[in-house]
Amino acid sequence: MRASIEVADIFRALGPGYRAARAGHLSLDQLKVMSAIETCRTVIMGGHVEACTDCGHWRVAYNSCRNRHCPRCQGAAARTWLAEREADLLPVGYFHVVFTLPAEVADIALQNKAAVYGLLFQAASATMTTIAADPKHLGARIGITAVLHTWGSALTHHPHIHMIVPGGGLSPDGNRWVSSRPAFLLPVRVLDKLFRRLFLTRLMALHEAGRLAFHGSLASLADRRTFLRHLSPVRKKRWVVYAKPPFAGPETVLGYLSRYTHRVAISNSRLVRFDKAGVTFRYKDYRRGSADRQQIMTLTADEFIRRFLLHVLPKGFH
Ligand SMILES: [Zn+2]
Ligand SMILES: [Zn+2]
Structure with missing residues (x-):
């Protein structure tokens, strides 16, 4: 049997040294996450006594940190x-759409998490609701x-949004349900173009307003012309990666959501080993065929902690 390793073991063993070596270079959010995971x-954390009123059995349990990033x-x-979401589900088919950011924009996001992740949510939802409202497509409020x-x-930085959308919506007057075709919601090409345009227009407005910060290798992007040149290749790329086929029923949607929400960058169950060589974990290599997609990777513990901390979200995101 494999000894079970947790992210907390790695952080407890090496977190203090990691912090000491990078004093002043970690954000307050990152420091809080480290401390939560190490003390969970x-x-x-203090504790409480759990007792059974029938048999009298009791035990002491330590309190959990409840941090959003704690596996x-x-x-x-x-x-x-x-x-809570179960109550919101409608008895209709659901679709799954994924919106991604190209690497050039992801780099900017890493230095401007709240602004760019916020923009990602806004642009993705505006894209869906705008195209759905268009009478040429669905003509409904979704x-x-x-x-x-x-x-x-x-654990690499690859920001994307998973969106679950019911297969239909309310008619503009609010009196009628408008159903989408069973296997098709909205054309991906159309979503792709609008999403890219909305996102880039708003990103440029943020730059114009001085709301983006650039450090280190990206420092030159503070200049407007350099910034525009940096973004020029992304105008030709496809942004919406895919719209997956609809789910079988509401139960499948929930099962699916439960696998996707409240995730952290890595779950404890993917950890294989933690020793002198570093941290070994399972990951999926999507460039390979489905049969040998499941791969093993070893990172030095420092690099593992660094990658884990890339995914710490700013306040207001959870
Ligand atoms: Zn915890
Ligand atoms: Zn994902």
């Missing part, structure tokens, strides 16, 4: 969230549930 369910604490949070993920499979 330890004596430092241990996500299970319970996800169950509560799901129970509802959406959107979840932000900032990571790729190997």
Whole structure:
């Protein structure tokens, strides 16, 4: 049997040294996440007594940190969230649409998390509701549930939004349900173009207003012309990666959501080893065929912690 390793073990062993070596270079949000993960369910958090009123059995349990980024604490949070969303589900088919940012924009996002992740939500939802409202397409007011993920499979920075959309919406007068075709919601090409245009227009407005900050290798982007040149290749790229086929039924949507919400960059179950060589974990390499997609990677512990902390969200995102 494999000894079970947790992200907390790595942070407890090496977090203090990592912080000491980077004093002044970690954000307050990152420091808070490190401290939460290191102390979660330890004596430092205090505890409570759980007792059974029938048999009298009792035990002491340490308190959880409940931090959004703690892999241990996500299970319970996800169950509560799901129970609340369950009440919102409609008895119709649901679609899954994914919006991604190209690498050139992802770099800017990393230095401007709140502004650019916020913009990603705004542009993705405005795209969906605008195209759905267009009588040439659905001609209805739709509802959406959107979840932000900032990571790729190997903890790399790859911001994208998963969106769950019911297959229809309310007619403009609000009196009638307008159904989409069963296997088709909105044309991806059209979504792609509008999303790119909305996002880039608003990103440029943020730049104009001095609301973006650039450091290190991106410092030159503070200049408007350099910024525009940096963005020119992304105008030719496709942005919306895909719209997946509809879910079978409301239960499948919930099952799916439970796998996607309240995720952190890596779950404890993907960790294989933590030793002198570093941290070994499972990841999926999507460039390979589905049979051997499941791969193993080892990173030095420092690099593992660095990648994990890339995904710490600013205040207001959860
Ligand atoms: Zn925790
Ligand atoms: Zn994702």
